Amino acid sequence: MNTIILGVSRDSLTSHQKFAEKNQLPFSLLVDEDELLHRQFDVIKEKKMFGKIGMGTERSTFLIDELGVLIAEYRKVKAKGHASEMVKEIKERYKA
Secondary structure, three states, X not given: OOOOOEEEEOOOHHHHHXXXXXXXXXXXXXXXXXOHHHHHOOOEEEEEEOOEEEEEEOOOEEEXXXXXXXXXXXXXXXXXXXXXHHHHHHHHHHOO
């Protein structure tokens, strides 16, 4: 559908490579260990896990057009079914 998909995580390059191979990802993962991109997109949020409060990544999806303009954002997404929802969204927006 003439779309580029990128994943971004604060994890290391080695971790990304293992994860991508294990899950046979059909897209690239970007390493953001210094959190520059995470902060630019405001996805570093306070989270509570196992009764402890810390900072973590809010799973989000951003649609950016061919001119680099942010056209839609989806916050607090759940992994299950999200890819299918995005395919539908892209087809609707671009009549692909």
